[in-house]
Amino acid sequence: MLDPRRAAVDARLEGVKRIVAVTGGKGGIGKSFVSSALALASARAGRATGLLDLDFTSPSDHVILGFETGFPTEEFGIDPADHHGIRCMSIAHFAGDAPVPMRGDDVTNALLELLAITRWKELDLLVIDMPPGIGDAALDAMRLLGRAEYVVVAGSSRVVLESVRRTVRLLQDVRVPILGIVENMRRKEDDGVRRLAEAQGLPVLGTVDFDETLEDALGDLDRLAATTAVRSLAAALLPVVFPAGR
Amino acid sequence: MHEFALAESVVRATLQTAESEGMTAVTRVVVQVGELQQIKKDVFEFALKQVHSDDPRLADTVLVVEIVPARFSCRVCEHGFTLAETGEHDADAKEAIHFVPELAHAFMRCPACGSPDFEVAEGRGVGIASIEGERPDA
Numbered sequence A: 001m002l003d004p005r006r007a008a009v010d011a012r013l014e015g016v017k018r019i020v021a022v023t024g025g026k027g028g029i030g031k032s033f034v035s036s037a038l039a040l041a042s043a044r045a046g047r048a049t050g051l052l053d054l055d056f057t058s059p060s061d062h063v064i065l066g067f068e069t070g071f072p073t074e075e076f077g078i079d080p081a082d083h084h085g086i087r088c089m090s091i092a093h094f095a096g097d098a099p100v101p102m103r104g105d106d107v108t109n110a111l112l113e114l115l116a117i118t119r120w121k122e123l124d125l126l127v128i129d130m131p132p133g134i135g136d137a138a139l140d141a142m143r144l145l146g147r148a149e150y151v152v153v154a155g156s157s158r159v160v161l162e163s164v165r166r167t168v169r170l171l172q173d174v175r176v177p178i179l180g181i182v183e184n185m186r187r188k189e190d191d192g193v194r195r196l197a198e199a200q201g202l203p204v205l206g207t208v209d210f211d212e213t214l215e216d217a218l219g220d221l222d223r224l225a226a227t228t229a230v231r232s233l234a235a236a237l238l239p240v241v242f243p244a245g246r
Numbered sequence B: 001m002h003e004f005a006l007a008e009s010v011v012r013a014t015l016q017t018a019e020s021e022g023m024t025a026v027t028r029v030v031v032q033v034g035e036l037q038q039i040k041k042d043v044f045e046f047a048l049k050q051v052h053s054d055d056p057r058l059a060d061t062v063l064v065v066e067i068v069p070a071r072f073s074c075r076v077c078e079h080g081f082t083l084a085e086t087g088e089h090d091a092d093a094k095e096a097i098h099f100v101p102e103l104a105h106a107f108m109r110c111p112a113c114g115s116p117d118f119e120v121a122e123g124r125g126v127g128i129a130s131i132e133g134e135r136p137d138a
């Protein structure tokens, strides 16, 4: 049977100039921080920006950026809530703080549904906070978001590098474009990430040091934008996402 | 699913099929909608009129909407149940399930053992069961 939602997904993304999906090798590596910081920096640079949190298990972007999670408004579908210039969508808008235990088929359907009903309209950039891991949720997102370009968040621990390597290989196997790697939460000088990137033929787009001040700035956009972590992330990614003159 | 989004999806998918199969007119489309989608038929039909493209191939299309009853099966205790058997839900839960039906797992429980780990065996999602039309060579 033909699923009409497939046709709707592409239509919903028609007005979006660029889709950047943020993924990473390991839980807690900073995917949500990087996604939220990129969206914040993009909006502050005057770009029409959207942020889609696809982590159904532990949505986090609303905590990082401090957006409300009430029902979004309806208008021929769902209108993502505008939060100081960032148009945000998250499962938390519908589930509140209730856990949403879902298995494979549920995940596929929920993702399809969310992508089919959300009207992003015209955007310069849509940032996707990808589901963690390489299971159903991540695979479905890769399949449905055909135009997305990937940023891989890494850390220098050998435990993290091991799993970043697998993630990169998967992205290469499914033939999606990879913009490069961002090293996050660096605590000391180390060239593990750079060596991994070289071996995979990918650029290191930037390095973000562990920032003690980040926790207290969560939920407050002005304070967040002023943190060293957000500023170095912005310096690493904005020139890649919006090359000069574009 | 949101009725307008669904209506738009159906119109798009139908036109894509008409295009690829060289139909000059679409005569009949059968859409099956899972009960869990909580689609209001009248709103959906109204939405279809609103988003109805002025494509001449859709001018005389008969649209049939069939609601497929939802059936659940608990993965913990194997109890089978229907949507009605999960009891009354508050407005927010209903609204959430309407937008993203899989949120049933956040708001509904197995009536026998209380687990949210149940399978939606039937009656979710949307599908176009058939698209009939006229072809010039037929």
Ligand SMILES: Nc1ncnc2c1ncn2[C@@H]1O[C@H](COP(=O)(O)OP(=O)(O)OP(=O)(O)O)[C@@H](O)[C@H]1O
Pocket (backbone or CB within 6 Å): A024, A026, A027, A028, A029, A030, A031, A032, A033, A034, A055, A058, A060, A132, A184, A185, A186, A208, A209, A210, A211, A212, A214, A215, A229
């Ligand atoms: N550069 C940084 N400096 C300090 N703290 C950071 C930095 N980056 C992220 N954090 C913090 O680390 C924690 C984990 O980050 P985050 O939630 O972004 O990871 P994640 O990869 O999205 O996790 P998950 O796999 O659960 O989705 C958060 O508390 C976040 O605020």
Ligand SMILES: [Mg+2]
Pocket (backbone or CB within 6 Å): A031, A032, A033, A055, A058, A060, A129
């Ligand atoms: Mg996260």
Ligand SMILES: [Zn+2]
Pocket (backbone or CB within 6 Å): B074, B075, B076, B077, B078, B079, B110, B111, B112, B113, B114, B115
């Ligand atoms: Zn049960």
